Amino acid sequence: MNTPSPAPGDAPQSIARNRGFQRFWGARVLASMSFQMLAVAMGWHIYALTKSAFALGLLGLAQFLPMFLLTLVVGHVADRYDRRRIAAVCQSIECVAALTFALGTFGGWLSAPMIYVLAACVGAARAFESPAISSLLPGVVPRAQLPNATAWSTSATQTAQIVGPALGGLLYGLGAGPAFLACAVSFAIAATLSATIPLKARPPSRAPVTLESVFSGIAFIRSQPVILGALSLDLFAVLFGGATALLPVFARDILHAGPLELGLLRSATAAGALAGTIWLAHFPLRRRPGLSMFGGVILFGCATIVFGLSHNVVVSLIALAVLGASDVVSVVVRTSLVQLRTPDEKLGRVSAVNSLFIGTSNQLGEFESGLTAGWWGAQPAVLVGGxxxxxxxLLWMKLFPGLRDTRSLEREDAHATASAAG
Structure with a gap:
């Protein structure tokens, strides 16, 4: 029997009434917002202690290295154990780290080396949390609602990226201790919500650990040209189009603006992305999602070029908002392809590789933007990146015709079988 597809206006409402998705969304919002708040507070605190920009770079490195080193391990863990418990344990560890930050600031014994150690603990916890929470969604909502749920889930991250830094800065104005304490409370609530998410599917079985199974996530992606094309397209698009890393330079030297405008510029991308996710949640990509992804990446590049050419704050804000909205198309298509085309028993390992692609593109993108800006200047660097x-x-459209011509986010064979059965 062929189940009719929900109308665009009905799907978000049915998802909103899903108790499991409500808790999933709440946990993701709180955990992401807490991390954004914690990142602001850690950054301010380490700079206040050291007065060194290099120390800020080490702080980011301390969080990135655990994710890079643990990629194969965390994916296997997400496929062998209850993903709700993994997320809850990780968020509890982040809660303890934030609480330690708070106690250290109240007691006056929080040193720079201690901050790096705690930041590495947070990075390791997030390395396990990210694939677990990403691969949890298919067990929370029906497959038919997964693209809509992915869009709403993405909106959770975008909301956190808008609210979290501003709230972290506001609380830090009251003192470092209260800011870290608020992070701890928020992480604790997120952990409680994660642990109590009801699942529609059974937790993954504990398959034997072998060398082949550890690397099976990478092997699966290599065997799926559509997924490989989507992941690598997003990787290189973000790698070359990292204009946001140079926002302080643009705000001060090109737009001749102050810190308030810099804050607005930082929020513009996330605000555009949030608007894009809400739009996609109501009007999901039902036809030719591959072409939509390519169109989104091309629009991302065009918006980057407009931002690089702009000398007006309003034009720059609009360009960054368009940049964020177009990037969301790529994010939703990539995430939906991974979740809908990957067997559940491998989803954690594939999601871990996906998380590594995202983290690597962001980190290397910032490095590439800074390096080229040092060679050619900020504006030429952004223009070349766009x-x-x-x-x-355009090159990927030729290299990955399967992604370009894909007609559905589901596997083509499964889509054809479902249509024949109907």
Whole structure:
């Protein structure tokens, strides 16, 4: 029997009434917002202690290295154990780390080395949390609602990226201790919500650990040209189009703006992305999602070029908002392809590789933008990055015709079987 597809206006409402998705969304909002608040507070505190920009770079490195080193391990863990418990344990560890930060600031014994150690603990916890929470969604909502749920889930992250830094800065104005304490409370609530998410599917079985199974996530992605194309397209698009890393330079030297405008510029991308996720939640990509992804990446490159050419704050804000909205198309298509085309027993390992692609593109993108800006200047670096992003999208359309021509987020064979059965 062929189940009719929900109308665009009905799907978000049915998802909103799903108790499991409500808790999933709440946990993701609180955990992401807490991390954004914690990142602001850690950054301010380490700079206040050291007065060193290099120390800020080490802080980011301390969080990134555990994710890079643990990629194969965390994916296997997510496929062998209850993903709700993994997320809850990780968020509890982050809660303890934030509480330690708070006690250290209240007691006056929080040193720079201690901050790096705690930051590494947070990075390791997030390394396990990210694939577990990403691969949890298919067990929370029906497959038919997964693209809509992915869009709403993405909106949780975007909301956190808008609210979290501002709230962290506001609380830090009251003192470092209260800011860290608020992070701890928020992480604790997120852990409680994660642990109590009801699942529609059984937790993954504990398959034997072998060398082949550890690397099976990478092997699966290599065997799926559509998924490999989507992941690598997003990787190189973000790698070359990392204009946001140079926002302080643009705000001060090109737009001749102050810190308030810099804050607005930082929020513009996330605000555009949030608007894009809400739009996609109501009007999901039902036809030719591959072409939509390529179109989004090309628009991302065009918006990057406009931002690089702009000398007006309003034009720059609009360009960054369009950049964020277009990037969401790529995020939703990539995430939906991974979740809908990956067997559940491998989803954690594939999601871990996906998380590594995202983290690597963000980190290397910031490095690439800073390096090219040092060579050519900020504006030429952004312009070259925007042109390179468009070039990558056009090249990938030829290299990955399966992604370009894909008609559904589901596997083509499964989609055809379902249509025949109907």
């Amino acid at each position: 042109v390179a992003t468009i070039g990558v999208a």
